[in-house]
Amino acid sequence: MSMDTTQAEMRRSFEQYFRQNRLPHLWCPGCGNGTALKCIAEAIEGMEGFSQDNTVIVSGIGCSSRGSGYMDFDTVHTAHGRAIPFATGIKLARPELNVIVITGDGDCTAIGGNHFLHGCRRNVDLTVILFNNNIYGMTGGQSSPTTPPGKMTATAPYGTIDRPLDACRIAEAAGATYVARSTAFHVKHLTQMIAGGLKNHGFALIEAMVQCPTAYGRKNKMGSPAAMLTWMKDSSVMKAAWDKLPPEKRTPEKFPIGLLYECAGEEYGMANAEIQRRAGGL
Numbered sequence: 255m256s257m258d259t260t261q262a263e264m265r266r267s268f269e270q271y272f273r274q275n276r277l278p279h280l281w282c283p284g285c286g287n288g289t290a291l292k293c294i295a296e297a298i299e300g301m302e303g304f305s306q307d308n309t310v311i312v313s314g315i316g317c318s319s320r321g322s323g324y325m326d327f328d329t330v331h332t333a334h335g336r337a338i339p340f341a342t343g344i345k346l347a348r349p350e351l352n353v354i355v356i357t358g359d360g361d362c363t364a365i366g367g368n369h370f371l372h373g374c375r376r377n378v379d380l381t382v383i384l385f386n387n388n389i390y391g392m393t394g395g396q397s398s399p400t401t402p403p404g405k406m407t408a409t410a411p412y413g414t415i416d417r418p419l420d421a422c423r424i425a426e427a428a429g430a431t432y433v434a435r436s437t438a439f440h441v442k443h444l445t446q447m448i449a450g451g452l453k454n455h456g457f458a459l460i461e462a463m464v465q466c467p468t469a470y471g472r473k474n475k476m477g478s479p480a481a482m483l484t485w486m487k488d489s490s491v492m493k494a495a496w497d498k499l500p501p502e503k504r505t506p507e508k509f510p511i512g513l514l515y516e517c518a519g520e521e522y523g524m525a526n527a528e529i530q531r532r533a534g535g536l
């Protein structure tokens with residue numbers, strides 16, 4: 255291949271954004287994490303002012319959190335549930351950097367749930383991409399806070415009875431200024447939702463529904479990864495259509511996707527800079 259062809263191929267596959275010496279990845283065949291990771295790379299590529307040298311990716315612990323190690327940016331793979339505080343510190347110390355968090359449903363809404371709430375309410379300029387596979391995949395398929403009712407997990411062999419958390423509604427209530435959801439089936443749409451979060455000057459949450467065929471799919475007899483993608487397509491409803499649905503049609507099996515909430519709000523780093531100015535540049 256000529257140099258031009260090679261570069262064109264790299265651009266199309268986005269491989270320049272991935273650490274080749276860390277591949278192949280450890281994810282199971284058919285896992286949705288890789289799709290979401292590619293959407294992040296594509297969204298970054300389309301953002302003016304974003305480069306591999308001024309963008310930091312921070313993750314916690316879990317299958318999805320391994321994504322930071324595969325991406326060729328400045329990356330930090332932190333402790334379980336602690337990605338948002340680490341990212342907050344990076345953003346406050348180096349406000350000129352773009353800071354992205356990759357987290358999972360267990361990492362973000364269980365052990366990291368408190369940090370999630372306070373990141374939202376502070377409106378720190380972070381883009382948090384929550385890979386929601388409805389289960390703890392890495393540790394063997396235990397129930398997570400987003401496991402839907404009645405679903406089988408390693409810790410609920412007769413079906414989950416806990417009511418699930420809706421991370422998007424929590425983010426909105428807690429003070430996030432951009433909240434969106436999409437799925438690994440809606441690749442272009444997911445990329446657009448992430449791009450919107452990158453543009454937002456404040457705390458952005460993008461919930462990316464991703465399939466976990468090994469733990470969630472297998473325990474719930476959901477079929478192949480392709481069948482799980484079809485399930486996502488059939489379960490999701492665009493926000494505009496969702497808003498017109500009568501309450502009885504908003505069943506637990508369905509969920510809205512799109513930009514769910516957006517508002518203006520003072521960004522935490524700007525407020526902190528003002529406090530430092532008042533304190534005499536401490």
Ligand code: SF4
Nearest residue numbers: 281282285317391466
């Ligand atoms: Fe993906 Fe599930 Fe395998 Fe983890 S256990 S890599 S989430 S398919």
